[in-house]
Amino acid sequence: MDYRVIKENDVFLLTDEKGNIPENHSYGAGLYTKDTRFLSKLDLRINGEEPILLNSEAQNAYMASILLTNPHMEKDGDLILWRESVELERKRFIANDVVYEKIRAKNYFPKPVTFTVNLHFDCDFQDMFVVRGFQHGDVGKRTGQSVTDNEMRFHYEGADEIQRTTLISWDQTAQTVSDAGYLDFTCTLGHEESQEIVLTIAPILNGEEPTILPFDVALEQVKESYRAWNEGVTKVKTDHPRLQRLLDQGITDLRVLLTDLGYGSFPVAGLPWFAVPFGRDSLIAALQMLPFQPEVAKGTIRTMAAYQGTKRDPWRDEEPGKIMHELRSGELANTKQVPFSPYYGTIDATPLYLMLIVEYVKWTGDTTLLEELDSSIEAALRWIDKFGDRDGDGFVEYYQEAAKGIANQGWKDSGDSIVHRNGDYAKTPIALAEVQGYVYQAKTGLAELYEGLNRIDLARKLSEEAQQLSERFEQAFWMEDVGFYAIALDQEKKQVGTITSNPGHLLFSNMLSKERAKQVSDQLVSNKLFSGYGIRTMAEGEAGYNPMSYHDGSVWPHDNSIILLGMGRLGHHEQANRVINGLIDSASSFEYDRLPELFCGYEKGERAVKYPVACSPQAWAAGTPLVFIQTILGLEPNVPKGKIFFSPSLPDGMKELTVENMKVGKGTISLTLKKKGQQTQLDVMSNTTGLDVQCASVISQG
Numbered sequence: 035m036d037y038r039v040i041k042e043n044d045v046f047l048l049t050d051e052k053g054n055i056p057e058n059h060s061y062g063a064g065l066y067t068k069d070t071r072f073l074s075k076l077d078l079r080i081n082g083e084e085p086i087l088l089n090s091e092a093q094n095a096y097m098a099s100i101l102l103t104n105p106h107m108e109k110d111g112d113l114i115l116w117r118e119s120v121e122l123e124r125k126r127f128i129a130n131d132v133v134y135e136k137i138r139a140k141n142y143f144p145k146p147v148t149f150t151v152n153l154h155f156d157c158d159f160q161d162m163f164v165v166r167g168f169q170h171g172d173v174g175k176r177t178g179q180s181v182t183d184n185e186m187r188f189h190y191e192g193a194d195e196i197q198r199t200t201l202i203s204w205d206q207t208a209q210t211v212s213d214a215g216y217l218d219f220t221c222t223l224g225h226e227e228s229q230e231i232v233l234t235i236a237p238i239l240n241g242e243e244p245t246i247l248p249f250d251v252a253l254e255q256v257k258e259s260y261r262a263w264n265e266g267v268t269k270v271k272t273d274h275p276r277l278q279r280l281l282d283q284g285i286t287d288l289r290v291l292l293t294d295l296g297y298g299s300f301p302v303a304g305l306p307w308f309a310v311p312f313g314r315d316s317l318i319a320a321l322q323m324l325p326f327q328p329e330v331a332k333g334t335i336r337t338m339a340a341y342q343g344t345k346r347d348p349w350r351d352e353e354p355g356k357i358m359h360e361l362r363s364g365e366l367a368n369t370k371q372v373p374f375s376p377y378y379g380t381i382d383a384t385p386l387y388l389m390l391i392v393e394y395v396k397w398t399g400d401t402t403l404l405e406e407l408d409s410s411i412e413a414a415l416r417w418i419d420k421f422g423d424r425d426g427d428g429f430v431e432y433y434q435e436a437a438k439g440i441a442n443q444g445w446k447d448s449g450d451s452i453v454h455r456n457g458d459y460a461k462t463p464i465a466l467a468e469v470q471g472y473v474y475q476a477k478t479g480l481a482e483l484y485e486g487l488n489r490i491d492l493a494r495k496l497s498e499e500a501q502q503l504s505e506r507f508e509q510a511f512w513m514e515d516v517g518f519y520a521i522a523l524d525q526e527k528k529q530v531g532t533i534t535s536n537p538g539h540l541l542f543s544n545m546l547s548k549e550r551a552k553q554v555s556d557q558l559v560s561n562k563l564f565s566g567y568g569i570r571t572m573a574e575g576e577a578g579y580n581p582m583s584y585h586d587g588s589v590w591p592h593d594n595s596i597i598l599l600g601m602g603r604l605g606h607h608e609q610a611n612r613v614i615n616g617l618i619d620s621a622s623s624f625e626y627d628r629l630p631e632l633f634c635g636y637e638k639g640e641r642a643v644k645y646p647v648a649c650s651p652q653a654w655a656a657g658t659p660l661v662f663i664q665t666i667l668g669l670e671p672n673v674p675k676g677k678i679f680f681s682p683s684l685p686d687g688m689k690e691l692t693v694e695n696m697k698v699g700k701g702t703i704s705l706t707l708k709k710k711g712q713q714t715q716l717d718v719m720s721n722t723t724g725l726d727v728q729c730a731s732v733i734s735q736g
Contacts, residue, residue: 037061038092038100039305041290042128042256044068045237048306051090053100053124053135054078061306061647062165065133065200065235069310069364071165072200072237075156075215078124078137080104081115081149085122093283093626095290095305095651096256100124104149119143120223122151129252131244133235141223148222151231155215157200159190161364163372166307169438171371181213188215194368199238203246206231263289268326269694270663274687276618277662279627284659287628287651288323288330297340298333304631304652311337311361311376313383314445315654317390318592322657324397325664328697331394332403338387339410341376343417348435351379351443355417357387359440372438379439381432384414384422385472392479399673399699404483411480415496418473428506429465429523430473444469445593446536446571451585452522453578455531460524467519468536470507471543474500478544486674504545511537517553533573535563535593541600555601555609566638567620568594569613574635581635581643588645591617591629592654595661602665605730607683614662614685629655666691666707673699673725681730682707682714699723 037059039048045067049055055063055076065073079085085102092098102124106117119142126135141147159176163169174192181187185203192198202217206229210218221229232249247255267285272278292299295311301323302308303315320334343356350373351359359380367375388411395401404411422430432443440447444466452460477500485493511519513529519537520529538558540546546554557563562573565581568589572579581587594613601610616638621627623642631652634643666688668681678698684691684707691707701722708715716729 037063037306038090038098040092040096040098040126040128041305041309042096043131044293044295044309045128045131045133046305046309047073047126047128047133049076049098051100052078052085052087052102053090053098053126064165065237066162066306066309067131067237068239069162069362069367070198070237071160071162072157072198073155073235074158074160075154077152077154078102078122079152079154080120080122081107082152083107086118094260094286096260097125097127115147115149116143119147120149127253127256129247129256131236132246132252133233134249134252135233135235136249137231137233138228139221139223139231140228141225144225146222146224148220150209151219151221153217153219153233155186155188155200155202155217157188157190159188159192159198159200161366162307162362163364163366169366169372171366172369173365179213179215181211183208183211186211186213186215186217192365192368194365196365196368197240199241201234201236201238201243203234203236204231260286260289266327268696269692271692271694272688273690274618274685276621276627277659277688280618280621280629281659281663283626283628284656285326287656288319288653288660291319291651291653291656292330294333295337295340297336299330300334300337301330301653301657304649304655307649308360308652310363311341311358313338313357313359313380314386317357317383317386318596319653319657321386321390321393322592322595322654322660324393325669325696326660328394328397331390331397332400335387335391335394335403335407338383339407342410342413343378347378349373349437350375350377351434351436351439353378353417353421355384355413355415356421357383357414359383359443373436377436377439379432379434379436379443381422381430381443381466382445382469382472384417385430385469385476388414388476388480389472392476392483395483396479396672396674397698401483401487401674404487415477415480418476419499422473424463427465427527428503429510430469431463431465431523433463444536446534446585448584450578450583451571452524452530453532453576453586454524455577457577460522460530461526463525464530465523466536467507467511467521468539470503470511471540471545474503474507474545475543477503483674507545508550512550518557519554532576532578533557533562534576535569535571535590535597538569538593538597538600541604541606542596543600544603551600551604552606555604555606558597559609559612564612564616565589565635567616567633567642569597570635572635582645584632584645587635588632589620589635589642590632590655591658592652595654595658598661598665602668602681603670605668605681607668607681610665611683611685614665615687617658617662624650629658631655663691663693667693668730671698671725673723676724677726677728678703678723679728679730680716682716684709684714694719699725701725703727 064071107114301319303312358376361376362374481496
């Protein structure tokens with residue numbers, strides 16, 4: 035990556051590898067909150083010259099550590115500063131919506147030296163859509179800046195009547211402070227002496243200033259929050275080092291991506307572009323996290339319910355009961371120049387919302403959430419049947435109404451992603467295969483839960499609707515000539531027959547017959563769809579296939595993860611383990627062994643090929659290694675029915691897996707998997723759930 039990004043709650047800082055915010059940075063570097071760039075320039079120099087990068091690290095994504103040194107400096111034959119004689123270390127993190135940075139300068143020259151640390155700041159207060167070059171519009175204006183001996187403020191009055199201010203403060207005496215944003219510190223240091231400068235940068239909206247704490251106190255607060263997070267999540271230990279690194283990185287990244295808008299913590303989609311609530315992304319990431327921290331699912335569900343559609347608004351593709359796609363809170367959204375306040379142009383978020391509710395209740399037994407969200411669930415079901423099925427054919431389809439909205443409204447939302455086998459793009463309304471599976475899974479799951487709550491009529495109605503959908507789907511989507519399902523039906527109800535990964539999501543729904551599910555699994559790991567590093571979004575040889583594309587041949591870890599959930603649930607261990615091993619092999623190609631949002635779909639080589647602008651960390655990519663564990667366990671809890679089912683299978687290269695303190699229902703369960711010849715033995719070390727443990731393999735109770 036040619037950037038470094040750190041985040042905490044709703045604030046993130048994106049810089050280059052040296053820790054600076056240069057103008058015209060390819061990723062739009064800056065300090066952001068509420069979809070506004072509160073700092074657009076941050077330049078650190080030594081004696082006016084750019085330092086040399088030694089090391090740059092932000093593996094934890096909540097703290098960055100950057101090591102720099104000086105170039106050689108002479109003037110008219112006189113030595114100013116010998117090369118590499120001064121070490122500059124930058125450490126930064128975010129706490130309570132404030133960026134803290136400590137700059138430590140240390141002299142390694144044999145004699146005392148004097149030099150200047152120069153800083154230059156500027157703020158453009160641009161909306162995220164403007165920064166990314168997607169939109170322009172009527173915006174506000176800078177209203178000046180003010181400086182004192184230890185702070186500078188930049189002010190902006192938005193077109194949305196919000197007053198925005200960037201406050202920069204420091205703890206050492208500065209030799210130069212300029213209202214143009216320049217700040218200079220003179221350092222005189224003997225051999226191995228050092229000096230520290232602490233900066234704080236705070237975005238302020240409408241004068242609500244944050245509390246700025248001492249650096250060490252603020253840092254301890256952040257570290258304590260991560261200690262608490264690590265203590266609260268399920269612990270996994272494996273004898274597979276690469277999987278362990280991948281899993282540990284994913285758990286840390288998911289903590290970084292958590293945000294709370296007042297309804298509980300939920301994962302934003304990813305950094306740097308999507309540090310906001312996303313319907314499908316947040317819901318799928320929360321689903322992936324259920325075995326590790328089920329409370330995140332509850333916060334995600336409540337957040338989505340809070341922004342559920344209430345009216346017809348074509349400008350935002352809003353309809354009653356619909357779950358949002360994306361929420362933005364910048365100047366353009368606030369003034370309705372873009373329809374993202376929130377925007378509802380997604381066909382799958384609503385059934386995914388219901389799916390997550392079902393899976394959460396099965397995991398926790400928290401039926402009170404069903405009661406709390408009764409009207410929301412009813413509205414979502416009504417949307418599926420009325421607005422989702424716009425032509426009454428029994429399938430949920432999408433059609434863009436918002437002029438500045440999204441044309442393709444499934445997870446493959448690029449303009450070229452739904453393409454016929456002859457290369458023609460499908461025309462809307464479009465009914466996607468996986469969305470029908472989500473609807474089926476939501477309705478069958480709710481029917482089961484409602485039956486347990488003695489709401490028999492509603493349970494029967496939902497069950498019958500799901501069965502009818504399954505029968506219609508089989509007739510309309512199955513392609514006998516290729517032994518696979520179409521990705522979609524177009525506006526004329528013709529099959530979009532391109533072979534893609536989308537039907538793989540149906541495995542998780544339990545919608546398919548045993549025979550058809552096996553055919554789908556086998557096709558997904560065939561040479562055409564499986565790259566060796568993961569399942570491609572589109573099969574090699576199709577008219578639209580392009581391994582470098584966003585959705586037409588690339589590999590998306592989260593896409594693979596939903597398929598894996600289905601393979602694990604159905605006991606397709608051979609196929610699942612092949613996918614898991616491929617994704618593990620891919621991780622070594624990426625910084626910190628971190629799975630990115632996507633990567634290119636070329637055949638397996640020495641390294642997986644990076645996609646140029648993939649987000650990293652990305653929530654549902656970070657959640658994918660967590661799904662590996664659930665799939666390996668073949669884990670399917672059903673607390674309302676009083677049982678936990680396991681169908682375990684350890685992949686090649688792993689002989690033992692230990693899971694400790696996994697929250698299920700009102701207790702926890704700890705267990706170990708061990709290879710015993712050709713079988714996998716499940717040893718239950720402790721079980722305080724009160725649930726019956728069932729296993730499709732060898733089991734022993736500790």
